[in-house]
Amino acid sequence: MGSASRKTFLPLDPMTFSNESKAVIDFISDYYENLEKYPVQCTVEPGLTHWQSPNFFAYFHANASTAGFLGEMLCSGFNVVGFNWISSPAATELESIVLDWMGKMLKLPSSFLFSGTGGGVLHGSTCEAVVCVMAAARDKALKELGGWENITKLVVYASDQTHFTFQKAAKLGFRCHLKTFASFIEDDIKSGLVPLFLCATIGTTPSGAVDPIAELGKVAMEFKLWLHIDAANAGSGCICPELRHYLDGVELANSISMNPHKWFLTNMDCCCLWIKEPKLLVDSLSTDPEILRNNASKSKAVEDYKDWQIALSRRFRALKLWVVIRRHGLANLMYHIRSDIAMAKRFEALVGEDERFEIVVARKFALVCFRLKPKVEAEDLNCKLVEAINSSGRAFVSHAVLSGIYVIRCAIGTTLTQQHHVDTLWKLIQDKAQSSLM
Numbered sequence: 001m002g003s004a005s006r007k008t009f010l011p012l013d014p015m016t017f018s019n020e021s022k023a024v025i026d027f028i029s030d031y032y033e034n035l036e037k038y039p040v041q042c043t044v045e046p047g048l049t050h051w052q053s054p055n056f057f058a059y060f061h062a063n064a065s066t067a068g069f070l071g072e073m074l075c076s077g078f079n080v081v082g083f084n085w086i087s088s089p090a091a092t093e094l095e096s097i098v099l100d101w102m103g104k105m106l107k108l109p110s111s112f113l114f115s116g117t118g119g120g121v122l123h124g125s126t127c128e129a130v131v132c133v134m135a136a137a138r139d140k141a142l143k144e145l146g147g148w149e150n151i152t153k154l155v156v157y158a159s160d161q162t163h164f165t166f167q168k169a170a171k172l173g174f175r176c177h178l179k180t181f182a183s184f185i186e187d188d189i190k191s192g193l194v195p196l197f198l199c200a201t202i203g204t205t206p207s208g209a210v211d212p213i214a215e216l217g218k219v220a221m222e223f224k225l226w227l228h229i230d231a232a233n234a235g236s237g238c239i240c241p242e243l244r245h246y247l248d249g250v251e252l253a254n255s256i257s258m259n260p261h262k263w264f265l266t267n268m269d270c271c272c273l274w275i276k277e278p279k280l281l282v283d284s285l286s287t288d289p290e291i292l293r294n295n296a297s298k299s300k301a302v303e304d305y306k307d308w309q310i311a312l313s314r315r316f317r318a319l320k321l322w323v324v325i326r327r328h329g330l331a332n333l334m335y336h337i338r339s340d341i342a343m344a345k346r347f348e349a350l351v352g353e354d355e356r357f358e359i360v361v362a363r364k365f366a367l368v369c370f371r372l373k374p375k376v377e378a379e380d381l382n383c384k385l386v387e388a389i390n391s392s393g394r395a396f397v398s399h400a401v402l403s404g405i406y407v408i409r410c411a412i413g414t415t416l417t418q419q420h421h422v423d424t425l426w427k428l429i430q431d432k433a434q435s436s437l438m
Helices: 014-033 066-078 089-105 126-145 148-153 178-190 213-223 234-239 278-285 295-299 318-353 378-391 419-437
Strands: 119-123 154-158 194-201 226-230 255-258 271-275 357-361 367-372 398-402 405-411
Touching (some): 089 271, 089 318, 194 213, 234 318, 357 405, 378 419
Parallel strands (some): 154 194
Antiparallel strands (some): 255 271
16 A cells, blocks of 8 residues: 555554455354255355555556455355355345445446446456447347347457457557548448447557547447446546546446456455346356246346356356455545556656656556656666566566567556555665666
C-alpha cells in the first residue's frame, strides 16, 4: 500500500491472517465433521516469480489480501461444483448478489444488473468472458442472416492495444480512432462482409490507454455492432468517483467485463461479466442433458450458470469477492486504488525530472510507460536497461512496443508495495541507466 497512514486498513497483515485463517480452518473442519447432519439438497433458496513481492512492477497486478485468502479457503473447503442452481443454490444466489454489488459500485446502468433487466456471471478470465459474449453475438447475427453459411462474413474489430484475445483484429493505434474505425467498417461492408463485434478497452495492457466509449458506442449502434467493454484491470479503479468518467457511455454497450483479481484485492481467479440480454448468452451456450434436468431449472425462475459459460463445472468464486467487499467496504477499496495511483504519480514525476528519460504515454491509472531518450540505438539501450534491472533480482519490470517505440512499463499495484519501494526502484533504474549509457 502507499505511504499514507490508515491503521485500520491492513489488507495483508500477517497477524490478522494467522488469527482469521485459524477461525476459517476451524469452520471448515467443523463443516466436514457435521456434514452428515445437513440435508443433501439445500432447501434454501523449479523457480518461482514472486508476484506478491512489493518490488514486482512488471505486469498488471495479481492482488492478494487476507480477505481474498480466506474467501479462497472457504471456496476450497466447501468445494461445490455449482453448474446449476440446484447443485448449490447458495453459490448461485451469492454470485448474483455480489455481481449487483460490484455493478452498483461501478455505477453501471440497471440494464446490466439482476435488479434491473440484465445480469452477470463470474468467469476465470477475460478470455473466457470475451469468448462467451462473442459466441452470443455470433449466434444472434447468424440467426438474423439466415444460417451458419454466413459465418465467414463476420468481422470483429478492436485496437491493437486491446486484450490478446483480439490479436487478429483491426489495428487502430494506442486507442481506437473513430474516423479510421468507421472507414474500416464501411470498406468491409462494401466488400460484402458483416460487422459483428467491437471490443473497446479501458486501460489497455501495453499502455493503459482508454478508448472513447461514448463515441464508439454511437458507431456501434449505427452499424449494429455488439459493443463489449474490456475493463479488466482499470475497471476496478472506476469505483472512485474521479475515475468513473472513463466508463461514460457504458449504457451503449452490450456487455462489459472487469477482473477483481487484478486490482481489487481478490485472489485469482475472478472475472466479472455483465450483459444486457442474458438470454442471448444462454441461447448460445445452454445444454440440457437429462441428468441435469430438475424442477427449479424448468421453472425458469432461477439461473443455471452452466449456461453462461463454456465449461460445465464451476467454482464458488463469489465467496472470495463477497468476503473482500464485506471485509473492506467501498471506502477502503477506494483508498487502496488511490494509494497506488498516488505512487504512480510520484514515479511519473521522478521520471519527468530526469532529462535522460521521457514519458511515452500519458498516465491515466497506475501504469507508467517511459524510456531512455537517445534516438540512436534507443531500442537496444532500453532493452539492455530492462535486462539490467530484472537481472539484479531487486525489481521486475516489463516492456511494450507502441507503434514501433520500445517502452519500459512500471505497473504499480502489488498489495504490499509502499512508496519507499517505488523510490528504491527509481534509484535502481537511474543507476542501471548510468551504466548503460557509459
